[in-house]
Amino acid sequence: MAMLLSACSEQAEAPVETDPPPLATMAPSAAPSASPTPIVPAFTAPLTGKGVQGPIDARPYLVMINNHPKARPQSGLGSADLLYEVLAEGEVTRILAVFQSQPLTGAIGPVRSIRPYFIDLAKSQDAIMIHAGGSPDGYAQLSKEKLNHLDEITNAGSYFWRDKSRKAPHNLYTNLEKLAAGIDRKGFETSQQGTVRSYPFIQGDSAQPAGSAATTLDVTFLLKSYKVSYRYDSGAQRFMRFINDEPHTDLNDGKQLAADNVVVLEAPHRVLDDAGRRSVDLSEGGKAMLFQRGKAREVQWKRSAVDDPIRLYDGATEAALYPGQTHFLIIPDKPGLGERLQFG
Structure with missing residues (x-):
């Protein structure tokens, strides 16, 4: 997990600024100089496209975040690389936060339970899943496929804590340090195997989108x-x-x-039970x-x-x-x- 913590703490190198040449050295008839070519970082984070100081192949964490009104405001969402929002039970949504490259020293949460389609999104990123409980189908899939996950209820309670200022189940938190310790204790693979998941990113701040x-x-x-x-x-x-x-x-x-x-x-949704x-x-x-x-x-x-x-x-x-x-x-x-x- 040292690779993940290192990746989370690294910042993009700032371009070196240079002073313009003295006016006396510029010919009066010289044409205006062209805009400087944007500096493209040598390495970029796979899921954000932002510059980093070295290659990142760490498996991300996908954390199930409670989005009930009593759970807001949540902690850590601004430091995630990606956010997914999707319906859970009834009319309530859940936010799935993917952490891989950005620094974060504070809390993450409140953490909630897992579902099979949350597992699907985690597998799509080769992510280690972080949750507290799950649906029967979710637990069955985790067990059958032997997927890497930290669950506050069944296998990793010491890597989470409850905040007394809020009522359960809207008060369960973790952080990157505790997650790294739990993953190390479990012996999970921390590097992505094969091709690192990434997206194409637009280069150059002046580029304008279509639409x-x-x-x-x-x-x-x-x-x-x-x-x-x-x-x-x-x-x-x-x-x-x-x-x-x-x-x-x-x-x-x-x-x-x-x-x-x-x-x-939009994606096909189907209600499975009375819950x-x-x-x-x-x-x-x-x-x-x-x-x-x-x-x-x-x-x-x-x-x-x-x-x-x-x-x-x-x-x-x-x-x-x-x-x-x-x-x-x-x-x-x-x-x-x-x-x-x-x-x-």
């Missing part, structure tokens, strides 16, 4: 009383996240969550909308195999992401994007 203007977007998963919104901040060149029109913040630093890329995709547990098909692909730098365009999401992450395609070409954090919002295909997504 139509879209500075606001609102997503309703099921309940009209629960709305996720993003508002584009042109200064930061990021989409700021809101829940029910209130800023969604990270408890660790009080900062509002923001995304450099927002993906809203509202679901099956979500994340293998077949389908329609999606990609929001970047105040623009929106329709794309297709696809997965080539169970160990390949969700990818976005514009025709035959994989759509590139802007470096930074990406949010994937997964909604039911019925009624789908036409009813559940509003933007403009």
Whole structure:
């Protein structure tokens, strides 16, 4: 786990600034100099595209984060490489936070339980799963496939803690140090085997995305009383996240969550039982909308195999992401994007 902790602590090297030449050395008739070529980092993080000081092949952690109103604001979400948001039981969503390359010394949580389609997303990133409990089908899959996971209830309780300022089950936390210790104790493989999961990223800050203007977007998963919104901040060149029109913040630093890329995709959902547990098909692909730098365009999401992450395609070409954090919002295909997504 030293590799993961090292990767999390490393920062991109800043470009070296140089003073311009004295005016006396410049010929009066000289044409204006061209804009400097952007410095491309020698190494970039696979899931964010941000510069790092060395290659990263560490397996990420995928942490199941409680998104009940009593669990907000959560801790650590602003430091994740990726966020997935998807329905759990009934009308409640869960946020799955993927940690691989960004530094974080604070808490992560509140942590909640696992489901088979959460496991599917973890396998797509070759991630070690972090959770507290699970559905019967989720536990059965973990056992049958012998998947690497830390569960506060069954195998890793000492690597979590309860915060007395909140009531259970909205008060269970962990951090990267405890997770590293638990994974080391379990002897889990910490490096990705074979090809490291990554995305294509846009190089050059001046590059503009295709699509139509879209500075606001609102997503309703099921309940009209629960709305996720993003508002584009042109200064930061990021989409700021809101829940029910209130800023969604990270408890660790009080900062509002923001995304450099927002993906809203539809997938088949099926309710399995009276408790509202679901099956979500994340293998077949389908329609999606990609929001970047105040623009929106329709794309297709696809997965080539169970160990390949969700990818976005514009025709035959994989759509590139802007470096930074990406949010994937997964909604039911019925009624789908036409009813559940509003933007403009």
